[in-house]
Each structure stands twice: as C-alpha cells, then as structure tokens.
Amino acid sequence: MRVITILFAIGIALADTLRQYEAMPFFFAAVLVVALVFGLLFRHKEYTSVTFLYMATMALGGLVMSADWRQKDVCLPQDYVEYDAIVDSEPVQKRYEVWECDLVTTNLSREYRLKASIRYTRRLHVGDRLHCSSRWRLPKRYYFSDMFDYALYLKRHGYAATTFVDLEDDRYSQLLPLQEDNDIGRFFMRLRSDLLARIRPHESSSQDFALVAAMLLGDKSRLSQETKNEYAATGVAHVLALSGLHVSILISIVTLLLSGMGKKKRGCVTLVLLWGFAFLVGMPVSLLRVSLIFTMITIAQMIDRDTVPLNSLFAAALIILIFSPQSLYDIGFQLSFSAVFFIIVIMDIAQSRWYSAKVYRHRFLRTLIEVPMVSLAAQLGTLPLILYHFGTFPVYFLITNLFVGLFATLILSFGALSLCVSFSQVLLAYSQKVLFFITSWMNSYVHYISQLPCVTISDIYLTLPQVLLSYLIIFLLLLPFYWKKFAGFQEFY
Numbered sequence: 001m002r003v004i005t006i007l008f009a010i011g012i013a014l015a016d017t018l019r020q021y022e023a024m025p026f027f028f029a030a031v032l033v034v035a036l037v038f039g040l041l042f043r044h045k046e047y048t049s050v051t052f053l054y055m056a057t058m059a060l061g062g063l064v065m066s067a068d069w070r071q072k073d074v075c076l077p078q079d080y081v082e083y084d085a086i087v088d089s090e091p092v093q094k095r096y097e098v099w100e101c102d103l104v105t106t107n108l109s110r111e112y113r114l115k116a117s118i119r120y121t122r123r124l125h126v127g128d129r130l131h132c133s134s135r136w137r138l139p140k141r142y143y144f145s146d147m148f149d150y151a152l153y154l155k156r157h158g159y160a161a162t163t164f165v166d167l168e169d170d171r172y173s174q175l176l177p178l179q180e181d182n183d184i185g186r187f188f189m190r191l192r193s194d195l196l197a198r199i200r201p202h203e204s205s206s207q208d209f210a211l212v213a214a215m216l217l218g219d220k221s222r223l224s225q226e227t228k229n230e231y232a233a234t235g236v237a238h239v240l241a242l243s244g245l246h247v248s249i250l251i252s253i254v255t256l257l258l259s260g261m262g263k264k265k266r267g268c269v270t271l272v273l274l275w276g277f278a279f280l281v282g283m284p285v286s287l288l289r290v291s292l293i294f295t296m297i298t299i300a301q302m303i304d305r306d307t308v309p310l311n312s313l314f315a316a317a318l319i320i321l322i323f324s325p326q327s328l329y330d331i332g333f334q335l336s337f338s339a340v341f342f343i344i345v346i347m348d349i350a351q352s353r354w355y356s357a358k359v360y361r362h363r364f365l366r367t368l369i370e371v372p373m374v375s376l377a378a379q380l381g382t383l384p385l386i387l388y389h390f391g392t393f394p395v396y397f398l399i400t401n402l403f404v405g406l407f408a409t410l411i412l413s414f415g416a417l418s419l420c421v422s423f424s425q426v427l428l429a430y431s432q433k434v435l436f437f438i439t440s441w442m443n444s445y446v447h448y449i450s451q452l453p454c455v456t457i458s459d460i461y462l463t464l465p466q467v468l469l470s471y472l473i474i475f476l477l478l479l480p481f482y483w484k485k486f487a488g489f490q491e492f493y
Contacts, residue, residue: 005314005321007054011061012325019069028062035059065325074112074160082133083108084176085116090189090221091124097168099124102159103132112160115139120167120175126189129176136161156326188280192217199418201432208439211240215408216415218242218281227443230450232390235379235397236404242287243336247294249412250277267302271295289336292316309344313337331389335382342381343374349481375401384462384470391461400449407442411435 011028018024039052089102094117101124103114114136118124139151139162154162165173196213210222220240231237254273258266278291296312317337320327327333350373379397387393394400414435421427449455462470 001311001318002314003054004057005318007057008061008318008321009328011058011063012065012321012328014058015062015065015069016329019066025063025066025070028059028066032056032059032063061321061325064322068325072155072158072160076136076138076161079135080133081136083131085114085130085132087124087126087128087130088113090126090193090219091118092221097121103130103163103165113158115154115159115162116165117163118165118167126193130165130167130173131176132163132165132173134163134165134173136163138162156329184279188282192219192280192282195419195422198422199415199428199432199435201429201436207443208436211439211443212411212415212435214240215242215246215411216419218284218287230446233392233394233456234400234446234449235394236400236446238335238339238378239404239408241332242281242284243290246408246412247274247277247287247290249409250416251294253413253416264302267298271298274298284332289313289316289320289333289340292319293340310341313340313344331385334385338381338385339378343377345478346377346380347373349478375405380474384467384474387460387462388464388467391459393457393460395454395456396449396452400446403445404442407438407445410438411442414438 015024015028035052035056039049039056042048042052083105084107085103085105087101088104091099091101094100097119099118099120101116101118103116105112105114106129118130139154139159167173167175196209196217196219199212200209206222207224207227210220210224210227213219213222218241223240228237228240231240251270251274254270255266258269261269274291274294278287281287293309293312293316296315297309320333375398383393414431418428418431418435421431
C-alpha cells in the first residue's frame, strides 16, 4: 500500500510538470494499457509482473491528474457574462461595502466556481441567489510575491475566474428571491451558521468566538489576520484547522459516553457521528484524511482485526489523491500527512524502546513524556515543508504546544457540551461561561508567547532539492532506531 501510494503520487507530479502538453492524457492511458497487458502476460514471473504493476500505478496517477487539468481548462469570454449564481461560501467583509465569497453558477452549460468580490451594503449569506452581469478575469499572481502563485492556487482549487459584482447597481446585478436549495453542502453551511449563532454569548470577545468557531466547526472566516499570525508565529496554527487532534478528542468523548454499548454498535454510532461531523464542517482535506484513518481502525476493531497505522495513513492518502489529485499540492495536505507520518514513526520508536521502563508504565508520567514528544515529532516532520512554503521557524513551539493541547481539549469538550444543551438557556449560559473563559485564556497565552523576543526565525526558505535532502537526512538518522520496520520488506509493502 505504501509503495503504491508513493508511485501514484509520483505519477501525479509527473503529469503536473507536463500539464502544458495536450497529448499527456493519451500518453498516460497508453502506458497504463501496455503495463497492464505485459503484467498479465508475465504474471508467472513475480518481479517482472510487480514492475509492470508499479508502472501501471504511476501511469494511473498521471492519467488522473491529466484528466483533472483537462477539466479545469476554461476559455473565458471577453465581454460581460450574464448568469445566475449561488453564494457557496461564508461571505467575508474585506472593506467597506465589499464582500468576498465563492459563487457557483447555476444556469450556464456547465457549473463554474468564481472567486467574487461583491459590492453590497447589507450582509450576504450562504445560499443567497444572485442574477449577475460581470466580467470574468483569469486569476493573476500577486506582483509582490515570487514564492506564491495565486493564480495557480485558485486553478488547483477549481476556480474558473475572478469577478467583481455590483449589487448596488440594479442595471447589472440583483439579489433574487430565495428558493428551496437541495445542495447538501450549502445545507450544512447554513446549519453550521445556525449552531454557531446559538452558542455565541452577546458579551464575548469577537476573537474568542472566532476561535471557538474555527476549532469546533471549522469556520475560520471570523479570525482576524492578527490572530492567525500569532498562532502561526508560536507554532500552534494547527489548532485552527480541523485535524487529527480535534477528531481524536471528539471520538474520545463519544467513546466515553457510549462505553456501555457493545463493540459493533459503538463502532457504528461512532462512524455515523464522525462522518456527520465531517459533512457538517465542509469535508476539509485534513479532516477527510483523519476520518478515513479512524474509519479503517474502527472497522478493524469491530471485526477483531489488527491495523498497521502507517498502512491506514497511506491508504487514506491514496483515496484522497484518486478523487482529488490536486490535493498533492495543497499545503494543508502536505503538512498534515507529514506530521502524522512522523508522529507514528517516532512514537513507535519511543514506545518500543521505553515501554519496559518503570517511569513509562505510569499513565500520568507517560502523558508528560508523550505530549512534548508528539509535538516535537510533528514539528520535525513538517519543518522542511514549513521552511519551503513560509520560510519561518517558530522558536517557542514546544513550550506553546504543552498547554495548547490541554486548552484545545477543554474547548472542544465544552463546545460540544454547549451545542448539546443549547435547548436550555440556563445550562447553555453556564456552559458558555466556562467555554469562553477557557478560550480567552488560550488566546491570551498565545498572544503572550507571540510577544516574546525572537519568537520566529524568518527568511530561511529552502528549495525543493533542499527539502528532499532534509527528509533524506532525517530518514537516515531515524533508520538505525527503526531498522526492523524498514528492513522487513514484507511490512513495508
């Protein structure tokens, strides 16, 4: 599974490099067919058939990526386009009377996703229907950034164009009456907004509520740039994005509440709640990967089968890449995959070597050892990528993560409790007080750490060859400790 996933990703990368050639889909399709035919002809020769199987896997990755790029190629009209569209993301007010959000067309020959700036004096909501007449423009790179290609970023994420819509001028655009919308994604967006409105107290700080919205339901639209910068500078930006930390805490709560159930019933309820939560928060890639891993582990436990965590991780990555090959170039996917990979490997080494130690047998002492170890493993695994994409290194990440993990557990616990007791104003009031008290402390703690001297080391960008060399060095350093895993090729395959 691991080798298959790696070769599939290599095929994706190769197709992405050669995306400007129109014949690439046919080339990869031909290689795939030839590899499968020769693999079938030489099926009795083990090494030869496996070689052709690997070649077919790489060609399949290239074919999937080539088809995806072919679908994203759009020829934009030069004049004004008249169309109906639906607001498909939470509108964010960037400046006076201007909202930024995603629009999805509904009455054209095909569906287009647009990154829109909308001039409107009143607030827009997810699901609002618009009749628009505007120019569509190809996304442009930021002129002040050589490291980030904004146009390529939008294209990878399925945006056909950018546009400016003036709803204040009825000659060109107008807001249409609401109609019944059966789109499941927008239904969950509206449900998410309603749930957040229920648990927000009137006296709470805007950024305290923004943190709860981001951590509990994945809505980061309310976070200020200052707050994002402080969490990034202190090395705890991962708590703002739904990931394995959030899912593991929520699953632990559910498991505790359902401890009286049988193994199979508890597993079924857990999976329903897990995927219900994933749909509710919009199925971000970081959460999708973790949900797939937890699903494999839960099903294995239900049928009394052992699982290898690394196999589950690579299987989840393969499933994501098959349906969304552009995810390979998503920074969140890269960081989350590398973080989980190194957490699994390093914690496996630590547990196998320290398990017999008396100190490690005590749960409290083991927790004190493992919390900083997990943080250190994740930071080690993501450091080359962070330096490649952002060029910054958070100096105090270990200190910050020691307490942020505890804060995150309490916030998610009381956040889930607030949603469950929202029917009772009395219970909700008490739960809100505790929730936003903890949130305020966490924001204050991160703000204090961000004000310390030399909080980050900046402008140390790595090139792609340097990133690959860095990971090679890390692997060579870990290899003596993890030799049995890598020497046993039956486990690696």
